[in-house]
Amino acid sequence: MSYKSYLAIPVSLGVAIVVWFVLSLGWPDATPSTQIDRDLAKAIKQFNLQPLEVRRFEADPKYKLGQALFFDPVLSGPRDVSCSTCHLLQYGTSDGLSQSIGVHGVGLSPERRLIKPVRQHPRHALNLWNRDNNAVRALFWDGRIEILNSERRIFGSPLGKDLPPGLENILAVQALFPLVTTEEMLGEVDDRSATDLPKEHAGLLNELVTNDPSMSETSRMEAPLRLLMTRLLGAGSMIEWQERYRVLFHNAYRSKNIFTVADLANAIAHFEEMAFATRDSAWDRYLSGRSSMLSDDEKRGALIFYGKGRCAVCHSGPLFSDFKYHSIGVFGVRAYSADMPEDFGRWNATHEEEDRYKFRTPPLRNVTKTSPYFHDGSEPSLRAAIIRHFDPLEKATKYNPDGSFAINIRQINAVSPVLVPSIRLSEKETGSLLSFLSALDYQPTNVEDIVPKSVPSGLPIGQP
Amino acid sequence: MPKLLNILIVVITLILGVEVIFNRIIPIVALAINKQAYEQVVMNCEEARETWRVFGQGVTADKQTNGELQNSVKVQLLSCLHQEALKNKLLSVGVSGPSIRSMELEVISKTPDLPYDLERALKG
Numbered sequence A: 001m002s003y004k005s006y007l008a009i010p011v012s013l014g015v016a017i018v019v020w021f022v023l024s025l026g027w028p029d030a031t032p033s034t035q036i037d038r039d040l041a042k043a044i045k046q047f048n049l050q051p052l053e054v055r056r057f058e059a060d061p062k063y064k065l066g067q068a069l070f071f072d073p074v075l076s077g078p079r080d081v082s083c084s085t086c087h088l089l090q091y092g093t094s095d096g097l098s099q100s101i102g103v104h105g106v107g108l109s110p111e112r113r114l115i116k117p118v119r120q121h122p123r124h125a126l127n128l129w130n131r132d133n134n135a136v137r138a139l140f141w142d143g144r145i146e147i148l149n150s151e152r153r154i155f156g157s158p159l160g161k162d163l164p165p166g167l168e169n170i171l172a173v174q175a176l177f178p179l180v181t182t183e184e185m186l187g188e189v190d191d192r193s194a195t196d197l198p199k200e201h202a203g204l205l206n207e208l209v210t211n212d213p214s215m216s217e218t219s220r221m222e223a224p225l226r227l228l229m230t231r232l233l234g235a236g237s238m239i240e241w242q243e244r245y246r247v248l249f250h251n252a253y254r255s256k257n258i259f260t261v262a263d264l265a266n267a268i269a270h271f272e273e274m275a276f277a278t279r280d281s282a283w284d285r286y287l288s289g290r291s292s293m294l295s296d297d298e299k300r301g302a303l304i305f306y307g308k309g310r311c312a313v314c315h316s317g318p319l320f321s322d323f324k325y326h327s328i329g330v331f332g333v334r335a336y337s338a339d340m341p342e343d344f345g346r347w348n349a350t351h352e353e354e355d356r357y358k359f360r361t362p363p364l365r366n367v368t369k370t371s372p373y374f375h376d377g378s379e380p381s382l383r384a385a386i387i388r389h390f391d392p393l394e395k396a397t398k399y400n401p402d403g404s405f406a407i408n409i410r411q412i413n414a415v416s417p418v419l420v421p422s423i424r425l426s427e428k429e430t431g432s433l434l435s436f437l438s439a440l441d442y443q444p445t446n447v448e449d450i451v452p453k454s455v456p457s458g459l460p461i462g463q464p
Numbered sequence B: 001m002p003k004l005l006n007i008l009i010v011v012i013t014l015i016l017g018v019e020v021i022f023n024r025i026i027p028i029v030a031l032a033i034n035k036q037a038y039e040q041v042v043m044n045c046e047e048a049r050e051t052w053r054v055f056g057q058g059v060t061a062d063k064q065t066n067g068e069l070q071n072s073v074k075v076q077l078l079s080c081l082h083q084e085a086l087k088n089k090l091l092s093v094g095v096s097g098p099s100i101r102s103m104e105l106e107v108i109s110k111t112p113d114l115p116y117d118l119e120r121a122l123k124g
Helices: A003-025 A033-046 A061-071 A170-176 A182-186 A217-233 A240-252 A261-275 A282-287 A296-306 A382-390 A409-414 A427-438 B002-055 B063-076 B078-092 B097-110 B118-123
Strands: A145-149 A154-156
Touching: A033 A296, A033 B063, A033 B078, A061 A240, A061 A261, A145 A170, A170 A261, A217 A240, A217 A261, A240 A261, A296 A427, A296 B063, A382 A427, B002 B063, B002 B078, B002 B097, B063 B078, B078 B097
Parallel strands: none
Antiparallel strands: A145 A154
């Protein structure tokens, strides 16, 4: 037996020991890929998560009508803004502004600015993704539009029982309100359309506003809607662009001869349902069983989202919102209205003391595209918005320059107990959370089916 | 005869070598390689337990919110399973129980308590 033969035994043994060691312990990684998948599978089961179900895209006549109405500035008092002014596809159907600018503005968002010293819309424009989903129970930051009885189609709204009959869903109810809100689309009684518009629209007085102080609040909302239908379809004689609208209405509602504002709202809602649906996000594909659709970092982010980040407590369900009201310690510095120095959120809709400073949980699909964040658009980046959730009572021990408390006791008491005690995430974990949120993104591939080249009125549609 | 002696020396060397490798070197190497990972899972588990102590009974009047909160803490508690799994692996390669325990205590003593509940304090 040679010397080398003697060495072969211990060397082989050494190699065997190293192999056994590696096999039994594994590489020193706290969460190898398969383990993340196993954990995520448990989280998915725990939260009963399913891929989002979305209706198949179909550009039917009702869609065509809704598309025209959504993009046509003729729906606004001074004929200068449309729904799409504040809901742009490029900005995830929001507008990139902290607070939206409707009428009395120039330029395209996010460079849009006011040109008249009027009150600006007090809140950030919410996005429109998947609002036809059954999970949606309330709309607007304060939930002033809500479903009271889905089977009987009873909706709560500022119009109360005076809501026009025939509205098909909550999205249709919502579509009415920007039309009758002064700083969004309605404008003021002395507004005139621009003189450089096509001649049938140029220099016209805003006939949608009735300046009658004896009118009730609901009449003040109903009258512009009635007048808008007259503007769109003409009264007796019709001009060419009104004829185009009449054809679109006829095609969309074949059994009808008389069209109401509910038909208009239902068509806009139908367009929004079809156009603004997230149909194929990486997260949904992962939930469908394709585990390679998410990177390890995105999966780690998902585990944080559903685990130690406590995000899924409120950002729950298929749209990542519980459609309930919480305060996360964001108290806007801007006045909500002339008689309300702060934005009281849900309180505006209910006048219940316990609702003060609470806002509806915003859904998170396509959230990476809808900056800035929060109801007042006070946080420009998503990372900063996430971090702001971690310590909502940060200002509770701080003072303003004048010596007063930075936040008051009512505000402190309003903060959701879910976020107290605060959440501790490392830089890396916050990064993973951001990666996961980007896995909720979806960009429609059929942009040409969504954004029209022109609208029936012939007005410029003002899209980038 | 010298051949038999040689074999005997090799066998004794092997036995001693294996003893040293299994009982001394491997545990030290295993602990060194996995120290950071183990500390992390211990910290995560400790935080999860603390969160469960705070939220386990629910903190809001809303049933749904409480339910989701408990779900999220249960997901967080998965880190305790990882701790157990890694602990068992370390024990199986010869790392001693007391050295693991001392590492755990070191981490727990460093883990800060959950921040003081300011809201309740102010209400109180």
